[in-house]
Amino acid sequence: MTxxxxxxxxxxxxxxxxxxxxxYPESTAVAFELAAKLGYDGVEVMVWTDPISQDPYAxxxxxxxxxxxxxxxxxxxxxxxxxxxxxDPWTKLQKAQFAAELLGAQTVVVHPPFRWQREYARNFRxxxxxxxxxxxxxFAVENMFPLRVRGREVSAYQPSWDVAxxxxxxxxxxxxxxxxVSHSDSLFMxxxxxxxxxxxxxxxxxxxxxxxHLVPGRGDQPCAEILExxxxxxxxxxxxxxxxxxxxxDRTERERDLAEALAFCRLHLVAxxxxxxxxxxxxx
Numbered sequence: 001m002t003x004x005x006x007x008x009x010x011x012x013x014x015x016x017x018x019x020x021x022x023x024y025p026e027s028t029a030v031a032f033e034l035a036a037k038l039g040y041d042g043v044e045v046m047v048w049t050d051p052i053s054q055d056p057y058a059x060x061x062x063x064x065x066x067x068x069x070x071x072x073x074x075x076x077x078x079x080x081x082x083x084x085x086x087x088d089p090w091t092k093l094q095k096a097q098f099a100a101e102l103l104g105a106q107t108v109v110v111h112p113p114f115r116w117q118r119e120y121a122r123n124f125r126x127x128x129x130x131x132x133x134x135x136x137x138x139f140a141v142e143n144m145f146p147l148r149v150r151g152r153e154v155s156a157y158q159p160s161w162d163v164a165x166x167x168x169x170x171x172x173x174x175x176x177x178x179x180x181v182s183h184s185d186s187l188f189m190x191x192x193x194x195x196x197x198x199x200x201x202x203x204x205x206x207x208x209x210x211x212x213h214l215v216p217g218r219g220d221q222p223c224a225e226i227l228e229x230x231x232x233x234x235x236x237x238x239x240x241x242x243x244x245x246x247x248x249x250d251r252t253e254r255e256r257d258l259a260e261a262l263a264f265c266r267l268h269l270v271a272x273x274x275x276x277x278x279x280x281x282x283x284x
Contacts, residue, residue, distance in 0.1 A: 042069035180205025
């Protein structure tokens with residue numbers, strides 16, 4: 001019960017998941033194991049070179065084995081995954097949609113097209129819109145970052161790495177490590193995405209020209225404030241821990257980083273303070 005003039009606690013309804021990329025160089029199966037052990041609400045599957053990540057039925061067995069929900073599928077959009085599933089980008093998204101529907105995942109994360117994918121880029125917006133209308137799965141387009149070559153910024157993406165600055169997409173993924181690399185104001189980006197934000201990749205960065213994916217709180221991104229603002233909105237999307245643990249000396253150190261990231265999310269998704277109306281409440 002709160003009294004007039006005090007502040008009430010508002011909590012987000014978001015689930016906190018673990019990206020399977022966060023355990024690299026260990027396997028997709030290890031991500032399910034650690035998500036269960038540490039108390040994550042589920043996982044986001046990064047579809048990449050690990051054969052299990054490419055097999056929806058193998059993923060279904062892992063989900064059942066560990067009792068861990070699959071919250072999202074990250075389509076194979078990276079340079080190193082250009083030949084995963086197929087070389088055709090539309091077929092990749094269709095396969096990601098099938099996997100999401102089979103596995104009960106809410107979201108497919110997708111990157112904007114590379115500049116050399118000219119035909120794909122030309123039809124990307126309309127194509128993603130069409131796919132979104134055919135399914136309950138959300139195709140959440142993720143903000144990326146420019147490359148810096150000899151002091152110049154070069155975008156590898158078409159029409160832009162800054163998807164929030166374009167004509168609005170139906171759904172967005174906000175990645176805070178990417179906003180650090182691009183030197184973007186992530187709070188401004190959050191506001192620009194507005195209610196279309198349906199997915200968050202929580203990680204940190206220091207502004208170096210590389211994708212650091214630090215444990216939240218170890219860089220200069222406003223990770224805590226982002227989470228608290230989502231709590232104020234009663235955010236119902238997913239918060240996915242996508243950190244880099246490849247330098248961990250052993251499994252114990254990797255688990256500590258993953259546990260720290262989860263604790264950070266839990267703390268700031270429930271600790272957001274919002275003004276009361278000033279009137280005494282009699283309900284409990």
